[in-house]
Amino acid sequence: xxxxxxxxxxxxxxxxxxxxxxxxxxxxxxxxxxxxxxxxxxxxxxxxxxxxxxxxxxxxxxxxxxxxxxxxxxxxxxxxxxxxxxxxxxxxxxxxxxxxxxx
Amino acid sequence: xxxxxxxxxxxxxxxxxxxxxxxxxxxxxxxxxxxxxxxxxxxxxxxxxxxxxxxxxxxxxxxxxxxxxxxxxxxxxxxxxxxxxxxxxxxxxxxxxxxxxxxxxxxxxxxxxxxxxxxxxxxxxxxxxxxxxxxxxxxxxxxxxxxxxxxxxxxxxxxxxxx
Numbered sequence: 001x002x003x004x005x006x007x008x009x010x011x012x013x014x015x016x017x018x019x020x021x022x023x024x025x026x027x028x029x030x031x032x033x034x035x036x037x038x039x040x041x042x043x044x045x046x047x048x049x050x051x052x053x054x055x056x057x058x059x060x061x062x063x064x065x066x067x068x069x070x071x072x073x074x075x076x077x078x079x080x081x082x083x084x085x086x087x088x089x090x091x092x093x094x095x096x097x098x099x100x101x102x103x
Numbered sequence: 104x105x106x107x108x109x110x111x112x113x114x115x116x117x118x119x120x121x122x123x124x125x126x127x128x129x130x131x132x133x134x135x136x137x138x139x140x141x142x143x144x145x146x147x148x149x150x151x152x153x154x155x156x157x158x159x160x161x162x163x164x165x166x167x168x169x170x171x172x173x174x175x176x177x178x179x180x181x182x183x184x185x186x187x188x189x190x191x192x193x194x195x196x197x198x199x200x201x202x203x204x205x206x207x208x209x210x211x212x213x214x215x216x217x218x219x220x221x222x223x224x225x226x227x228x229x230x231x232x233x234x235x236x237x238x239x240x241x242x243x244x245x246x247x248x249x250x251x252x253x254x255x256x257x258x259x260x261x262x263x264x265x266x
């Protein structure tokens with residue numbers, strides 16, 4: 001039995017589903033951000049697997065993964081800054097209680 | 104054969120750590136498991152002949168993002184609160200399971216055009232040629248520094264004391 005493209009894609013799908021479940025069902029804003037990181041990593045695994053098995057000499061998937069990692073780092077920094085800022089003014093990071101903009 | 108064993112070890116570690124992030128109530132342990140899962144993904148990159156990306160993964164995800172998240176957990180002091188689930192637990196599980204089933208169906212029923220070429224042993228120089236060479240990605244590469252600069256500035260502005 002050898003490991004093929006499908007194995008990596010299914011691993012990526014499992015990781016993405018776990019991240020989606022966590023992002024939808026958690027109260028703590030930092031845990032939601034961690035779950036979004038899991039989803040981004042899952043997409044990176046799929047991109048690199050496609051790059052390895054479909055176009056092994058082109059490296060387009062790996063280049064895309066590099067850009068995704070850069071944007072994910074920026075997103076984490078801004079997200080955590082917003083969470084800390086909210087914690088200062090409202091003393092909570094419970095996503096259900098941050099309802100200032102709720103209609 | 105060694106690749107098969109390594110893949111299953113990494114896959115089990117990654118999925119177990121990700122499940123721990125979602126299911127554990129202690130936020131700090133969840134962050135530690137998140138870092139473990141990032142390390143496992145770096146191993147998966149090595150199995151996929153992407154050595155440069157594996158190094159990037161360890162540097163940025165394990166190093167930078169892991170430290171950032173742990174720092175944010177310490178600064179917000181909500182560890183006693185834990186990470187309880189909200190009332191959408193069952194709908195969220197159903198949505199995630201439906202997405203997983205759909206992706207599995209699509210992956211297993213598609214005829215992938217698997218290439219028979221063998222990948223290069225080291226990828227760093229090839230990625231550099233792909234990024235900077237003809238038909239490369241020079242413009243996106245110059246937008247990324249602007250994005251990072253805006254990130255640094257806005258993170259400082261957001262966290263600064265207003266007094």
